[in-house]
Amino acid sequence: MTARMPVEQAIPELKEALEKHGSAVLVAEPGAGKTTRVPIALLEEPWLAGSKIIMLEPRKLAARNAARYMASTLGEKVGETVGYRVRMDTRVGPRTRIEVVTEGVLTRMLQSDPSLEEAGLVIFDEYHERSLQADLGLALALQCRALFREELRIAVMSATLEAEPVASLLGGAPVVRSEGRMYPVETRYAPEKTQGATEAETTAFVLRALSEQSAGDVLVFLPGAGEIRRVEARLRPALAGKAVDVAPLHGSLPQEAQDRALAPSAPGRRKVVLSTAVAESSLTVEGVTIVVDAGLMRVPRFSPRTGMARLETIPVSLASADQRRGRAGRLAPGVCYRLWTEEENRYLAPAGTPEIVAADLASLALDLAVWGVENPQELAWLDPPPAAAYQQARELLTELGALTEKGGLSPHGERMARLGVHPRLAHMLLRSVPLGLAEEAGRLAALLGERDLLRGEQRRDVDIALRLKALRHGGAHVDERVRERLLAEAAELARSAVACGEAGAGGGKEAAGTAGTARAVRAAGTAGTEGTAGAASEEGGAAGILLGFAYPDRIGRRRGPGRYTLSIGRGAELPAGQLLAQAEYVVVAELDDQGQEGRAQLAASLEAADLERHFASLIRREETVRWDAEAQAVRARESRLLGAIVLSERPLAKPSAEKVAEALLQGLRQEGLAMLPWSRSARQLQERGIFLAGADSAWPDWSDAALLDTLEDWLAPYLGGMKSRADLQRVNVAQALESSLSWEQRSRLDREAPTHIAVPSGSRIAVDYSDPKAPFIAVRLQEMFGLPDTPRIAGGRVPLTVHLLSPAQRPVQVTRDLASFWSNAYFEVRKDLKGRYPKHYWPDDPLEATATRRVRPPGS
Structure with missing residues (x-):
């Protein structure tokens, strides 16, 4: 006769809640007895009608012990009325009414039978721990009830839980509380x-x-x-x-x-x-x-x-x-x-x-794909999966071949889900079968789930091949109890992979193995290359290939002593003194997340030939045509890439003319318009355009910044056959700019922003537009006699600034109001100039005088 537990006082209220509402939240302190007493107390409820109770535990150790304890209170062995299902260990029989499950078992039960036909009640124990599987299981169970089984009861039990949000998720379920029996x-x-x-x-x-x-x-x-x-x-x-x-x-x-x-x-x-x-x-x-x-x-x-x-x-x-x-x-x-x-x-x-x-959502995304859900928002969650992490999880599944390009579950993904391990490991196990490496993959999967098999100084070596060897052969630095358990787990994983029927059909995006691959791997493993990390054993020969299947995003190429660039695009560094650092290629299974250069904690070497053989479909060819600032020219190369890793590259003999032009324009944007051969006429043309744009907002912007932004429009047609700074010296910039204007625009430019202005002396004086806000002419004063007002441009809207010069070409007056100058300042200027240049013509009335380019006008 077992002692009465505190939770038993709350069981009548819990029964009523489940009968009338169909859901309940039970909050009971640790030690109240909820895990072992509640399922047995509910077993004979009329609404259960002989159906099963499924109870989800967050840990397999707790699941086994809860089942054993409940069975003992009934005077039975586990597997009779009470049983359990955890990964790689099931104890249930034909009479089992209470099944304690964990580690995604409930999820797989729902996936194989979406109506959960044999169950009348699903209990989520210790829900306050908020495990990923508990959240997923509850979301699926709620949809199962909504779509197929409205009579399915759901109970959530917790020790320390804010009950109201969970009760709301369950549709306003009653909250039942049980006080524990605690001593101070x-x-x-x-x-x-x-x-x-x-x-x-x-x-x-x-x-x-x-x-x-x-x-x-x-x-x-x-x-x-x-x-x-x-x-x-x-x-x-x-x-x-x-x-x-x-x-x-x-x-x-x-x-x-x-x-x-x-x-x-x-x-x-x-x-x-x-x-x-x-x-x-x-x-x-x-x-x-x-x-x-x-x-x-x-x-x-x-x-x-x-x-x-x-x-x-x-x-x-x-x-x-x-x-x-x-x-x-x-x-x-x-x-x-x-x-x-x-x-x-x-x-x-x-x-x-x-x-x-906060966790890796790859397993969640795969489970939802098996359930038929792409968007997790279709389900009810206490906390929905973060969008960024979920999207990355689906991208990984697509890379592993679990999802089709359209986002649906692939046949390979179905087999991965049946294995019940992380998708990376599931993919590795399935890919190992046609290569004859299922045993090695099973051992590797078992090791990756363990913190570390090795003890002492040997743990400093990050090469996973050492762990594989220790698992296979044992040794002084190995815990034999852990080794035996891992070997049993590895054997079960290998059997499960083979049983999925993957032999002869490669999974994922990578190329399928060939019949001779296993022999090649073993030969490479046993022969090895002296001094090459991981190549001196069969373990080392297979480990890199298998890890690459699991972590294609973490294949790395050496870029310095102990430093690698991973295919995902970030860096990885091996701890000092690692023999593995001699390898050209590695696969990193464990990497810390500290900055851009993470520290590798577990890795294996990968031979270049194995990379080419097994990951061929991940390798892409890419033509790179870019501006080389050092060479001041366009460089074209053909590269073979695995993600961010450059496997090889060579010069590209015949790059696309369009790409060369794009790269040349990019170089111009980097270096600036000074790369072009600006003649005086070209620069004046640009300045005239800038002036006109200031006077009329509808006119094209020819500022340096605007021209750099529109190189494709005005310059690109003149770059045929060019690929360097030296080639650009052949460009006629003025012609390129002028050609970007229509005939009407060119006519208006000549009319409203003329290059020269005719003055009374008959001379054509160049207009300087270097200051677009104040274009000016510089002309000898004597050539302006007879002109009453300031010359104007831009259709008469803008007066020119006039720099009046002495006979020696030195400025004597700057004005934008020529009439005022003649009326006022001229007489003072005349007095000064007449004294310095007595032979020149200085009339009393400049408006009646004859303009001249000479010392004196003819006949004076």
Whole structure:
């Protein structure tokens, strides 16, 4: 007889809500019993009518343990009334009524049966964790109910959740609350601010907790399996000879190790459980009254800018910290040690970021494509997928061949979805089958899901071929338990790939393999090239090809010592001292997202011949015709490109005349109009046009900026056969400018902006338009006698500025009002000039005098 749990008080209200509304939100604190008591309590409800209950758990470890516990309360084994389905592990039978599922299993169940015919209730447990699969599963379940099964019940259960938005998403579902049974928990903070908890600090806090608290087991929260291993390695010698056991707890451990961590301590002994966030709410670790919280969690982050996904270690949220603290108060009063200060606690984020807004969405996009949805806005979401990340996910799927060019699901995409792994790995597995490399691909896929198989100094080497070799053969730097689990997983992945029927049909945009490819790969792998990274083993020979299938956007070419340009367009740098840095081509499986030059963390070499053979359809030919500023000429080259990588290039013998002209014009825009041979007449023509445009806005703009903007209109027709600055010296700029005008415009230009003005002496004086706001003529004063008013241009609208000169061609007066000059200033100027030039003609009345170009007019 199991003890009564707090959630049982809320079950009658929950039953009523599901019966009358069809949906409900249950908020129950950790330890209330919602995961194991609610499904069993609802099993015999009349509206269920013998149908199944499907319960989604965010973690497979929690799913297995929840199913085992529920089965034990019924006095049965897992697989009878209660069973579970997780990736690569299913325990259900013909009598199973409650199925605990995770890792996209619910999504695949819906995809294979959109009406979910066998189920009467779908429960989303621990929904506050906001996993990507939970959000997707809920969106699909809601559409399933709307389209096919209005009688399908949906319940959302959570420990710390803002219930109202979820209730609204469920159509105004009732919110049922259950209070947990909590004992007081004392919180002790670090005395000083830390830079992030280290393994040494965590170990010190655990030892302090054991010393200060004389009884009770300790639950330690760490961000990942790597940190757990390192803290375990420090604790074991420190606790040697003491009645304290150390037990790691994370999803990658074998079932027996997980059971040891969850079981009560043996009489007279204490236990330290080193756990990831899996013990935060989904699992109950028996005997815990002490929590040590490192204050960190590892979350997936995706950058639309780079297209890269990575796991990022960040401070825990306030909601998660409080849940972790609560694990110490389930059985008795407890204590929680936090490795951060009370001041730092005030700055913690209130809650974690939903995975859907920060993670890689490739799997989501593929699942939606299988469901028949291109635009996620067709579904109901608590938080919709970000548009930029979702679009990049679809672009990746198209590159992998999962989507057709029109955006629909391809047959290859259907097979990828059936494998239930990330689309990159699914594509790699399927492409490996016709090459005879399914076993290698399975091992590689298993390794890519693990933090790192190697230990110690060997982990510094980023070459994944070393991991493949270690997985295959073992070694002193390998955890054998992890190796055995990965080998089993790899074998299952390989079998699944072969079972999808991909043999003989290449998937994706890349060329399919040939019958001799596997032999060629193996031969290259075993023969190798001395000193070439990754080529000295079969693992190295295959790894680059297979990784290239998974990461075609991260194939890189060497551009300096340890530095590579990736096909995606960004840079990657290998850590110092890597043998792999000798390779001409690499594929990067893991890359940090720090700036334009990311640090490669896991990679493999790729032979040039393998790149040409297996990725031929990704290679494009491109003709580049561009202006070379150094050579001051157009350069034409033919390049072979893989994304942003230049594989080879050579001079282009016969480039397109249009492209040459475009490049030459681009050079002009870079260098400026000074590249052209401007004659005096050409420059004067431009200045006349600029003047006329200032007087009439309808006139074409011939300023330097405008001419550069319109090179195609007025200059391009005169560039035939030209491709350098030297060639441009043959251009007749004046002719090119004039030809851009119509006959009427040319006539008007000559009429309203004349090159010369006739003066009374008979001379034709050039008009200077260098200042378009004040065109002027410079003429000897004696040649203007008899002209009463200032000459005008632009149809009489603009008076010329007149520079009146002495017989020695020196200015004596500048005026735009010639009549006023004759009436006033002339007599003073006459007096001065007559004294300096007595032989010249200086009449008393300039308006009655005869203009002359000589010293004196004839007959005077």
